[in-house]
Amino acid sequence: MHVILEADEAWSIMSLVVSQALDGVELSADGRAAVRHWRSERAEGTALMGDLAVGMNEALGTLVDERTAKLIRRRGRYVSTRARR
Numbered sequence: 611m612h613v614i615l616e617a618d619e620a621w622s623i624m625s626l627v628v629s630q631a632l633d634g635v636e637l638s639a640d641g642r643a644a645v646r647h648w649r650s651e652r653a654e655g656t657a658l659m660g661d662l663a664v665g666m667n668e669a670l671g672t673l674v675d676e677r678t679a680k681l682i683r684r685r686g687r688y689v690s691t692r693a694r695r
Contacts, residue, residue, distance in 0.1 A: 613670055620663035621654045 615623070628649045632642060652659040683689075 613674060615663060615667055615670070617660055617663045618654060620666050621652070621659055623666070624652060624659075624662060625649070 628645060632645060637645065652662055
């Protein structure tokens with residue numbers, strides 16, 4: 611399975627996560643300001659947001675790969691890649 615987030619989809623997820631963190635976590639005023647500044651630096655269409663989208667896609671791809679069991683044919687039978695771990 612392949613899941614690839616477009617930059618605007620990654621921005622939406624990032625905005626949602628940051629909003630949830632700001633609403634649900636007790637932070638100092640300086641902490642809230644730092645999180646808001648971090649989010650504003652990654653506005654839609656910026657290079658930093660593009661980098662974040664690439665990083666999110668890499669992390670998501672790694673997670674999917676780790677959780678996907680693959681079957682490999684060995685000597686006439688199929689062996690799960692999880693069986694070797």
